[in-house]
Amino acid sequence: MPIADRLTLNIMFENKERTSLTELGEFGLIKHLTEHFKIAHESSVKGVGDDSAVLNFDHKQVLISTDLLLEGIHFDLAYVPLMHLGYKAVQVNLSDIYAMNGMATQITVSLGVSSKFPLEAIEEIYKGIALACNKFNIDLVGGDTSASRQGLVISVTSIGYAEKDDVVYRNGAQEGDLLCVSGDLGGAYVGLQILEREKQIFLENPQLQPDLEGKDYIIERQLKPEGRKDMVDLLAQLKIKPTAMIDVSDGLASEILHICNQSEKGCTIYEDKLPIDPMTYETARELGLDPTVCALNGGEDYELLFTIKQSDYQKLKNDIDVSIIGHITDKNEGVKMISKSNVVHELKAQGWNAFKK
């Protein structure tokens, strides 16, 4: 485009047809924008469309994943302590590497902060980053710090590796495979609702102390999630290679649909098999929420959802930290949940969509 047009370019969209991002949603937008990019390098084993990119440099596969966290969208500084924010920013990113059945080894972190932000505040963020790095044996190997004119911006890139034959994609689920999920679901979402409630009370009356009595577990699920490296280690120890795997960031239903769509399969899950912690369950009820909906659509649990061959069932059945919630079916069967009262529901992704905020 001619340089002289530059001053008018950003006005020109007013005369064009607009397509709303709200309609398109996050996945639609990424697909729309990237589907015409060609993969040219042999080393690009897997590009856009999975939890992390897989690159083949010699016989080891390099795993790269990146996340952008924006104030007011992904976090609210009114109730997220900065140290927890740093910790969580790393964990949610490592989680993508573990979801490939890989080992995370390095991260880079870029920060954009108001120039009025005191150094001590940034140090708090980095304390959290350091805690996460120490706990999971991660090297911080790069990054960038810049002024930001409005809010806090955090961009994390994780790098990891796996042997070529160990990498697990989203698209390998086969009919008859068992659908498994680690830990429990819905806690991070219910914890967020409690924090939002206390924030409102605090804003109305700053003298009131927040009432978090007995809610530690779900508050921690929201503020201090942990990537499931231990689950990757366990699977290796049990000599189980999942046929497909993804981490639960947007909500169980959304992730199940990713596996089913990419594997071109259907799936049936059972409501009574969903792992929901009693505190999550009771608090959801207190707040007038359906615990099952919280587990299906809450998101931010950072558990691993994976499918295994039936022949691996014996190896895993006694692990109390893994729930078998359903099985993979033919594509024509659809993606559905059998409720406790034996009603069949079609599963829909109502996971988090940043553009709807």
Add this chain to the structure above:
Amino acid sequence: MPIADRLTLNIMFENKERTSLTELGEFGLIKHLTEHFKIAHESSVKGVGDDSAVLNFDHKQVLISTDLLLEGIHFDLAYVPLMHLGYKAVQVNLSDIYAMNGMATQITVSLGVSSKFPLEAIEEIYKGIALACNKFNIDLVGGDTSASRQGLVISVTSIGYAEKDDVVYRNGAQEGDLLCVSGDLGGAYVGLQILEREKQIFLENPQLQPDLEGKDYIIERQLKPEGRKDMVDLLAQLKIKPTAMIDVSDGLASEILHICNQSEKGCTIYEDKLPIDPMTYETARELGLDPTVCALNGGEDYELLFTIKQSDYQKLKNDIDVSIIGHITDKNEGVKMISKSNVVHELKAQGWNAFKK
């Protein structure tokens, strides 16, 4: 920290001593924040402190670099066409891989945009990203798109590789080495001044057409910089391995100081050897700016600054796109410039500091 403290944590800095980010500057801050991180993995050959991280997965070295670009800090949408912005975001990041003497092969791109941004605007950005990818044979292998409440945010991570023995760091310069720079300097900065001037005129009188007559070259230097992949190719072809290398993003003076500090050497450069394009020179004069200061401190040229052994001089001396601007000295000699009138100036980094904005 106890969870219940969370609501007060972000207020608590008001009662603490504050250290101003303005004083510390970008490099100081990164150093301050990262110096206590330990490198544990054998694969982390080089972490924070160079243009890109170097990771050793088997015998190939993987190069990773990341940049965060924020509206109102790194770019002004009043005069940066979105397509150029996408192109530039990629180029400035690839430039870090080339500065390691590596080949860039993949990028990931994360975007944060206002949910009111029309799709067509994001498409323009991606058109620019695609142009840059096609031109430099880069695969887009990942990323993230999110709503943003703080204007446009772009985070790019570049991945590349080099044979272990080919990687060039900032710290290898030796006494007697020749200091070389590709292309010409100061153009991007002077181009920016023209754009800023025309923006002001436009704001005062939107009917006036911008006057960019004859300024194409320097406007392009600002809006559409190119990573110097060709220079990496040329050096390989001439069988020259620089002893140190860095890209000119913050300004020549700042980059020379990086090489000298990390190599523990001094340096002498000559004002009359600085490559300045006639259009840069004349426009700087028109604007009342010293062209030499623009070349030293302007930044955003994305040229490669490197040192070579004297024995490599014969191979390079006839290349018109490389200027030999000085030589490396003992550390005690300091880092200095001999002016056209033979006055000795100490070089200081007055490069771009985002926190000073």
